[in-house]
Amino acid sequence: MTKSDRETFHKAVKLIENAKTVDVFTHLHADGDAVGSAFGIAYILTDLGKKVKIFLEEDPGDKFRYLMDPEIECHITGDDVLPYENEKPDLAIVTDCATRDRVKKRYEICERAGKIIKIDHHMQDDNFGDVNVVREDWSAVCEGIFLLSKMLGYDFKKAPHGKKAAIALYTGILTDSGRFGYSNTTSFTHKAASELLKITGDMSDTVRNLFSIKPFSKVKIYGIAFSRAELLCDGKFAFSYVTGDEMKETGATFQEIDGISSELCEIEGVELSALAKPSSKDPKKWGLSLRSYKYCDVAAIAMKYGGGGHARAAGFDYEGTTEEIKELLIGELKKY
Secondary structure, eight states, X not given: XXXXXXXXXHHHHHHHHHOSEEEEEEOSSOOHHHHHHHHHHHHHHHHTTOEEEEEESSXXXXXXXXXXXXXXXXXXXTTOOGGGTTOOOSEEEEESOSSGGGGGGGHHHHTTSSEXXXXXXXXXXXXXXXXXXEOTTOSSHHHHHHHHHHHTTOOTTTSTTHHHHHHHHHXXXXXXXXXXXXXXXXXXXXHHHHHHHHXXXXXXXXXXXXXXXXXXXXXXXXXXXXXXXXXXXXXXXXXXXXXXXXXXHHTOOTTTTTTHHHHHHTSTTOXXXXXXXXOSSOTTSEEEEEXXXXXXXXXXHHHHTTOEEOSSEEEEEEOSOHHHHHHHHHXXXXXX
């Protein structure tokens, strides 16, 4: 950790220590790292005597239900934040959000907080927090929460919700590192996971539920995406798409289609993969989910078109036909 990182962490710790009420936010269509970091920090701060609330855009679903606890107040807001117009916490913590628009309408609650801490690992220059704890070399934001817990003096073994907090953080690291298989996995990723696993105990059933057990709706939407998948650019680019109507017909959620682009990137010889799906922000646009294997920087591509992410996983919204999308991405891939 650099001197600058250490100073930033100390600023975050001071804001947390001075706060009595804390609201926690993460991005829409929350994945394992988003839900894990939100509940992980919520359990930690609850044990440190803070009054904590979590605000999610949508229900995390059965996949992540095990992270929730009746003792942690969790609000599912959708786009209706009017019931929370009087919500003014001492501190807001936003996890796994490169930009404030990823919080959508909930940012109206967030910006009423006395102070804001952003904790993230994406390459994006929207430092909307009063303190911005951002490290691109974390495989998951949960690595950052784990470091923060150490600086807060949190004892996972002795804290009332210590095991719950460890399970939440392990979930985030496990999922965002691709079960420790993505190139963002570092020695610290394994160290943090190892320490957390000493607290959680056997996680094999959880791993199976996260990665192996699938609802039938997911099987159906994957079938549609795979049946129309194309290999382009001499087999280096895999592309597919699913429509809003197809998601409705199959009952698939945004969470359930989240892994399709990763699966496409595992095709032999593929460097870049893309899944076009309905945009969650604008019904006229496609939401593009990009993955790369080794050398194509998809974060740089996404940022050109108003999106963002990591070098190996990123996304952006685009208005156009699927043919135009393919042409655009083939052009970008040829630059590498």
